[in-house]
Amino acid sequence: MAEVEDLLEGVAVRLSPAEEIRAKGQRRRTRSRALRAGAGGAALLVAAGAWALLPSDDQATRQTVTTATANPFRTDGEIQMLRTDELPGNARWHWKESASLPAGAGRRSGPLPQVGLDEACPASFAARESPGQKAYSLVYTGRDHALAQYRVVEYDDTATARSQVAELREEITKCGLRTVTPTAREKEEGSKAWSGTVQDGRTLRVTVRRWNSWVSVAEVMDGAPSAG
Incomplete structure (x- = not known):
């Protein structure tokens, strides 16, 4: 110190x-x-x-799907029908394309809002005026008498397509089907799905998708009608 x-x-x-x-x-x-x-x-x-401002790969994919302007139902003038492996239940029923339904299987659905292969939803087959449209249809058969149908319909305008989808949903509900979770592929495409047991005991699953004036409907019905 x-x-x-x-x-x-x-x-x-x-x-x-x-x-x-x-x-x-x-x-x-x-x-x-x-x-x-x-x-x-x-x-x-x-x-x-x-x-955070940059979209992730998933976000970019979703944005591409929701904002795409290309017609998903027609490419280079050709109508895009579902391949067998794109139909729900292919792993179980092993779908094959068919020119028509098998003998005794009834008839396929016609213009919307008809729904239900083999007239599984008969009320929707009531006679009604059909708007201007171009329809394309393909039938599939599978194991254990499973049936499927894919329809693509082009209407004259978007408003008509929208109203036809609304009527189709009403018929689906009347048939006893209820909303179900779509597959990953269907969800990505923006499709809606319904499923339920129809009056003859079979299970019917219907998927509906609309793009502008175009509508697609995929119907899958398992097995043969129950006895009695």
Whole structure:
């Protein structure tokens, strides 16, 4: 202490205890680290914000699907019918394309809003005026008497297509079918699905999709009618 006082020309200087000096140093280092961490955190937040503005692969895919302007039902003038492996239940029934329904299987559905292969929903077959349309249809047969049909209908305008889908949904509901979760592929396409047991005991599943003035309907019915 005396040597320090002599060096400062008689001005007394009180030195802090070693413990207090170390404590102050520790506080300064802590504040410094906090400031650096805050600056780094802000940089990370800015980076995270920038990434948030970029769509993920899934988001980009969804955006492409929902904003696509290409007609999903017709490519280069050719109508796109479902392949057998694109029909629901293919792993179980092993679908095959057929020119017509098998003998004794009844008849296929005609213009919308008819629904139900083999007239499984007979009320929808009531006579009614059909709007201007072009229809394309394909039948499939599967194991254990399973039947399927895919229809693509082009209407004169979008408003007509929309109204026909509304009527079709009413007929589906009258037939006793209820909304079910669509497959991953159907959901991506924006399709809606219904399923239920029809009056002869078979299960009917119907998928409906609309794009502008175009409508597609996929119907899958399992097995043969129950006895009696």
